[in-house]
Amino acid sequence: MAELEAVIGLEIHVQLATRTKMFCGCELSFGDEPNVHTCPVCLAHPGVLPVTNEQAIRYALQIAAALECEVAPRSIFHRKNYFYPDSPKAYQISQYDVPLASNGRLGDVRIHRAHLEEDAAKTIHVGDSGRIHGSSASLVDFNRGGTPLVEIVTEPDLRSAAEAASWARLLRETVRQLGVSDVNMEEGSLRVDGNISVRPAGSEELGTKTELKNMNSFRFLERGIEAELARQRELVEAGGTVAQETLHFNPSDASLTPLRSKEEAHDYRYFPEPDLVSLVPTEEMLREARESLPELPAARIERYRKQMGLAEDTAALLATDPATAAYFEQTAKEAGKGVEPRVVANWVTGELAAALRQDGGDAGAAESKVEPAALAALVAMVQEKKISNSSGKAVLATLVAEGGDPAAIVDREGLAQISDSGELESIVAAAIEANPDAAEQVRAGNRKAIGAIVGFVMKQTKGRADGGEINRLIEAQLDARAG
């Protein structure tokens, strides 16, 4: 049987960080006592009318612009009918056949659609243990009910759990940098569901998909999808077929529980919401959304690759988080023309990241004690061979621990590279004298044996000599003696 390929699409709900709800003026909140942000509209008292929050429309248009979507010239709201205590109207106001935005892209993943809707209330299911009647109940808190949501649906363009998690991170950073949502998965302001199927590699047809819910961290998202893919592969390889169902991921043991089919009666009898008129984004609204976009991670990655010549993974490491990006760009600017951005990038993602890890903290470059100007000066000193590479690392460790000026640290610690070639030559001569065996082997053609002599010189100079220069001098002296 051909190898089975994973086909994954994501559905993302983003709570918008407006001050008030989607269709009434109740304030948004998180963690307040239950039912203190309600009114006749969000409690669905008879005769009330919803009025759309213009800020929610602005935020949704910004998301649409960031995801390079086409915005519908006219879109309408629909009622999605279902009975559940989290929805007092017995319908959710959502969008159906004409979503606000469609046909977009973020990175390598196509966006199918992005639409506006309102969040449901929070229900807490109370267990029946110890209860007199033996029946269980639900407690409903309507504070969250009516919070503006943008639902983003991707095309099934992802091919592994790791890819899905990493793309979801890119989406979160993108939305975070728009400033339109808190995008906090634990608090539920960002919720990601997966549509998952497998098919023989090379096939164009889509397999039967399952929907995976309740993955409230990126780690769980990856583990949940991984577990579901493993389940489907095992099933199909054993000759079985995947049933279309919704699965609930249980993070404590990575198990998947099918939701009961009753909860899945997808017969929502959508019809146009008669209480809300059409949404017709004006030229001005669209322009405002476009112009409000900051440079977003995907565009920044592209710029670092094309204009600064960074490798893709280095660019992604630096460009995703705006603070890290700003730190890198400031450092590259301070380092000036003599130092290529690529070299600065490698210091930030390589030596500096390692030194910060070594230091034990979880601070990123931007929060560290190493000022961009200090790192720039340090990189320049190494580049200009004023100090050796290993001295550079020693100075960086000091900078990470205490901050300060690298030139002063070099002076204080006596790390300036030995620039007097006479001094270095005599140390090299002494090293050859002290390692006659190694010298003999190098002469006999074993180039690796030179390491012992180099090490001796490094020790004598406390790392203040340039490795390339040491090698060159050793070879020159050995050749001279041989000749």
Added chain:
Amino acid sequence: MASGGGAARLDLETAPRIRRVIDREQVLHVARLARLGLTDAEVETMAGELSGILEHVDRIAALDLDDVEPTSHVVELENVLRADVPHESLPKDVALASAPDPVDGAFRVPSPQAE
């Protein structure tokens, strides 16, 4: 029942038709989704009335409406929006006044999972 009519006349007899007759089962299905209890007589009435409505939709579908924008609202308004400014919410006791069985400031309801 497939629509018949052998002649190539463009009228309701030959216009493309989806089968629009609502039977008893469909009425019961929709009633179940809408949590409506209907008597047998009501089911019969509904089946007839709903079929009549769809019959009417069929007549519209038979017209050439390619150049007509779909109508979702009869009022000529668009972009009715409000500023994102908080109003005062209901005091909690008022919000909960219509709850028959509140507990800990929440509406207590029978568990939908035990339904």
